[in-house]
Amino acid sequence: MxxxxxxxxxxxxxxxxxxxxxxxxxxxxxxxxxxxxxxxxxxxxxxxxxxxxxxxxxxxxxxxxxxxxxxxxxxxxxxxxxxxxxxxxxxxxxxxxxxxxxxxxxxxxxxxxxxxxxxxxxxxxxxxxxxxxxxxxxxxxxxxxxxxxxxxxxxxxxxxxxxxxxxxxxxxxxxxxxxxxxxxxxxxxxxxxxRKVKPKVRLLQSDLSSGSRVSCLATGFYPRHINLTLFRDGQPVSDDEITGGDLLPNDDGTYQMRKILEIRKEEQGEKHNYTCTATHLSLDNKLEVKLEYDHGTPLKPVLGSVLGSVLPVVVLVMVIVVAVVxxxxxxxxxxxxxxxxxx
Known part of the structure; x- marks a missing residue:
């Protein structure tokens, strides 16, 4: 209960x-x-x-x-x-x-x-x-x-x-x-x-049928307060272009956050430089990561631990909130x- x-x-x-x-x-x-x-x-x-x-x-x-x-x-x-x-x-x-x-x-x-x-x-x-x-x-x-x-x-x-x-x-x-x-x-x-636990941050790009996706993931950090920012050519991407950004719990008491930018096919010809920065109490300086390309398999070890902890929580939230609240x-x-x- x-x-x-x-x-x-x-x-x-x-x-x-x-x-x-x-x-x-x-x-x-x-x-x-x-x-x-x-x-x-x-x-x-x-x-x-x-x-x-x-x-x-x-x-x-x-x-x-x-x-x-x-x-x-x-x-x-x-x-x-x-x-x-x-x-x-x-x-x-x-x-x-x-x-x-x-x-x-x-x-x-x-x-x-x-x-x-x-x-x-x-x-x-x-x-x-x-x-x-x-x-x-x-x-x-x-x-x-x-x-x-x-x-x-x-x-x-x-x-x-x-x-x-x-x-x-x-x-x-x-x-x-x-x-x-x-x-x-x-x-x-x-x-x-x-306690202070440093975030693990990755910036990945993957292909979609409608274009591609740039995703910045920070996970494993504590306390919960974090500033995660996605940059395009040195300038912050506007909030109305970003999806995600919700704070989610991991099963070990730490947290994760993901911010996603969808890129349409007609925009893929444009060359941009993407980076992601994280500011957190556990870090002495701002952490900046550069873009990696997701070929499908390299991402699995990272997302496996993340999704494995998040999905049970999401399912439980949906069931319990509907049944009780x-x-x-x-x-x-x-x-x-x-x-x-x-x-």
């Missing part, structure tokens, strides 16, 4: 800016028949999964730790928060089920994220509440200032009291608890999230519109 939460996080925007650290908690509550636990959550330290909570067994399951982490958080304190959160989900679910006359396939999620800046000072905290894979509202807290955004039809007067209560809980309870757990995890996992959304029809109007 914790893998489901991790895959869902691929759609969450990058949490912390370069040099800072974040702790993200994604909670999911499912009402109705499901092969998964009805309630649970996952903790992510930056982009590393460190903890999973199973609501069925009320147990904390640590991930990837090499040392004792019992003192990282107060189990009793978290269990109390868990009970309050699950109770809140059940209450929301009861209201929605009554309004929609549906008790099966209701999926609620809550995302909570806090940050530490690169200078060690507290950063922002973000809380999002979602239903059936869509965000209902979002509360941000930074420098003792709250920002609230909602997609519901509730008036300011209706929101005033519950929003004030929520702000108090965030400022006095959630924010300090989240920051303390983040600091404690960083003491234990600092080497893991602060957009839970019976087609069958529900206009349920989302009704839900927004009644909250």
């Amino acid at each position: 914790d893998r489901i939460f991790l895959l869902l996080l691929l759609s969450v925007p990058a949490a912390a800016p370069k040099g800072s650290h974040s702790l993200l908690m994604l909670t999911t509550y499912i009402e109705g028949q499901t092969p998964f636990p009805h309630f649970g959550y996952v903790f992510m330290l930056d982009d590393v999964k460190v903890l999973y909570y199973d609501g069925e067994t009320r147990t904390f399951i640590r991930r990837g730790n090499t040392t004792n982490e019992d003192e990282v958080f107060d189990s009793a304190e978290l269990l109390t928060i868990n009970d309050q959160t699950e109770r809140s989900f059940r209450e929301k679910s009861a209201v929605v089920a009554q309004k929609l006359n549906q008790t099966d396939g209701l999926v609620f999620q809550k995302l909570l994220l806090c940050e530490l800046k690169d200078n060690g000072e507290p950063g922002q905290m973000v809380t999002r509440f979602g239903f059936q894979g869509s965000t209902i509202d979002e509360l941000q807290y930074l420098d003792k200032t709250f920002t609230y955004d909602s997609t519901t039809n509730e008036t300011v007067q209706m929101l005033k009291m519950p929003l004030e209560n929520s702000k108090w809980r965030h400022e006095k309870v959630c924010y300090p608890v989240c920051l303390q757990i983040l600091k404690n995890f960083l003491e234990k996992r600092g080497n893991q999230v602060n 957009i839970w019976r959304v087609r069958k529900a029809g206009k349920m989302w519109v009704k839900f927004v109007n009644m909250i």
Whole structure:
């Protein structure tokens, strides 16, 4: 079940800016028949999964730790928060089920994220509440200032009291608890999230029936922040000509990125010089690679390891997101519109 939460996080925007650290908690509550636990959550330290909570067994399951982490958080304190959160989900679910006359396939999620800046000072905290894979509202807290955004039809007067209560809980309870757990995890996992792994970069050209393709691939790097640029005759190729550029995970905890330029047959007579550069925290200087021609076989060893790690992740993302996040959304029809109007 914790893998489901991790895959869902691929759609969450990058949490912390370069040099800072974040702790993200994604909670999911499912009402109705499901092969998964009805309630649970996952903790992510930056982009590393460190903890999973199973609501069925009320147990904390640590991930990837090499040392004792019992003192990282107060189990009793978290269990109390868990009970309050699950109770809140059940209450929301009861209201929605009554309004929609549906008790099966209701999926609620809550995302909570806090940050530490690169200078060690507290950063922002973000809380999002979602239903059936869509965000209902979002509360941000930074420098003792709250920002609230909602997609519901509730008036300011209706929101005033519950929003004030929520702000108090965030400022006095959630924010300090989240920051303390983040600091404690960083003491234990600092080497893991602060490690630097250099990218392997290749620039290849291959023939297509419609012309040819120039592809710049960077893989095996950590952390995730990278600047990959494709050049033509010394000038950056414009973004509207480029496809790809998505950050994808490898199965060893590193990342990869690919940028592709398609060249039409009528343009192949034009002679151009292509290069690709990568800028990354693990590199002292910008890395520049020159174009190689792909004859078919030389590329296989490189792409074999890359695709072997990416394809299972892509397949799992497609299956899990369709099955869990957009839970019976087609069958529900206009349920989302009704839900927004009644909250």
